Amino acid sequence: MFSTECDTCWYYDYDEEFDEYLCLKDLDEDEVYRISVSPSQHCPYYRQGDDYTLARRQ
Numbered sequence: 001m002f003s004t005e006c007d008t009c010w011y012y013d014y015d016e017e018f019d020e021y022l023c024l025k026d027l028d029e030d031e032v033y034r035i036s037v038s039p040s041q042h043c044p045y046y047r048q049g050d051d052y053t054l055a056r057r058q
Contacts, residue, residue: 008048010047011023011045011047029037
């Protein structure tokens with residue numbers, strides 16, 4: 001996404017097809033725009049995921 005908290009977000013995962021990390025949260029264009037122009041640059045869909053919870057998901 002647009003903030004530095006993406007690395008610890010539950011929805012941030014590696015996509016082998018694109019060979020990069022992507023946000024897996026299904027956002028429409030309006031939501032992406034709203035987050036990108038927000039002064040705080042805080043994603044309202046951020047969900048904390050530590051190394052253990054992210055590994056369990058895989």
